[in-house]
Amino acid sequence: MTALLGPEISWYLAVSGFLFATGALGVLLRRNPLIVLLSLEIMLNGGNLALIGFSRNLGDGGGQIFALAVMAVAASEVVVGLGLVVALNRKRVTLDVDRLNTLRG
Amino acid sequence: MLIASAGNVLVWIVWIVAAFACLGSGIAVVSFSNPFYSALALIGNLGSLAVLYLLLNAEFVAAAQVLVYAGAVMVMFLFVIAYIGPRTESPWMGGPSWQAAGAVLAAGALLVEIVVVIGLKASGHLAHSEHVDRTFGTPAYIGRLFLTDHLLAFEITSIVLLVAAIGGVILGAHSRRSPEEVPSL
Numbered sequence: 055m056t057a058l059l060g061p062e063i064s065w066y067l068a069v070s071g072f073l074f075a076t077g078a079l080g081v082l083l084r085r086n087p088l089i090v091l092l093s094l095e096i097m098l099n100g101g102n103l104a105l106i107g108f109s110r111n112l113g114d115g116g117g118q119i120f121a122l123a124v125m126a127v128a129a130s131e132v133v134v135g136l137g138l139v140v141a142l143n144r145k146r147v148t149l150d151v152d153r154l155n156t157l158r159g
Numbered sequence: 160m161l162i163a164s165a166g167n168v169l170v171w172i173v174w175i176v177a178a179f180a181c182l183g184s185g186i187a188v189v190s191f192s193n194p195f196y197s198a199l200a201l202i203g204n205l206g207s208l209a210v211l212y213l214l215l216n217a218e219f220v221a222a223a224q225v226l227v228y229a230g231a232v233m234v235m236f237l238f239v240i241a242y243i244g245p246r247t248e249s250p251w252m253g254g255p256s257w258q259a260a261g262a263v264l265a266a267g268a269l270l271v272e273i274v275v276v277i278g279l280k281a282s283g284h285l286a287h288s289e290h291v292d293r294t295f296g297t298p299a300y301i302g303r304l305f306l307t308d309h310l311l312a313f314e315i316t317s318i319v320l321l322v323a324a325i326g327g328v329i330l331g332a333h334s335r336r337s338p339e340e341v342p343s344l
Binding site for chain 2: 055056057058059060061062063064065066067068069071072073074075076077078079080082083084085086088089091092093095096099102103106107108109110111112113115116118119120121122123125126127128129130131132133134136137138139140141143149150
């Protein structure tokens with residue numbers, strides 16, 4: 055049986071919250087869809103850090119399983135997002151999320 | 160006791176370095192104007208997160224993080240950025256606009272919300288962490304959980320990955336076809 059060395063879980067949760075807020079700032083602020091996708095990855099990783107922190111805090115492996123599932127979903131999201139970016143680039147559409155309003159009703 | 164406290168100090172030092180690298184590279188991803196540099200900063204972010212996962216006894220997740228994220232996903236990102244060409248865009252272009260101010264306000268509100276909710280709901284048991292076995296977080300432990308208690312999550316994950324792979328192929332193949340290749344009726 056091993057105890058948790060170093061900082062308490064709340065420190066990890068603070069880092070996770072800051073990461074999530076940083077990613078949200080990037081998603082809202084940036085106009086390049088590639089950087090929006092990168093910021094989305096930061097948000098997902100902030101969530102993953104909180105999941106793994108709580109998993110360690112409660113001594114339950116379910117949080118790590120959830121984090122691995124989130125990782126798979128993030129990989130899928132990157133595949134679809136980058137496919138869309140490449141398709142838009144082939145159609146010579148400006149890569150600017152403020153101008154991608156063709157589907158607006 | 161002395162050895163235990165020396166280990167504690169060492170873990171604190173590693174934690175501080177990893178956490179600051181993590182937050183710094185996260186801010187760098189958001190503020191670099193060139194998406195290539197942003198992607199490189201995100202690789203640093205993912206690496207320092209893997210160190211934090213190791214400190215939390217999540218060895219398998221840390222290894223998967225480095226292999227899947229920093230390896231596969233980021234290589235795909237760098238390929239796409241190289242393919243469509245680096246397009247620089249300054250995040251603070253044209254002075255303070257209402258959009259940038261709204262973004263900063265919304266992100267700050269999210270941060271406050273996270274801190275308040277975790278502080279109110281979870282602060283009671285955060286100070287004391289459970290003692291765990293030495294096997295906690297090892298590949299054998301994760302594999303046993305995946306194939307017993309969480310089998311449904313495992314299978315759904317495989318379907319999600321399959322659907323994403325098919326979607327990627329369709330998105331990539333559809334736009335390659337030029338109009339003249341379409342057989343006319």
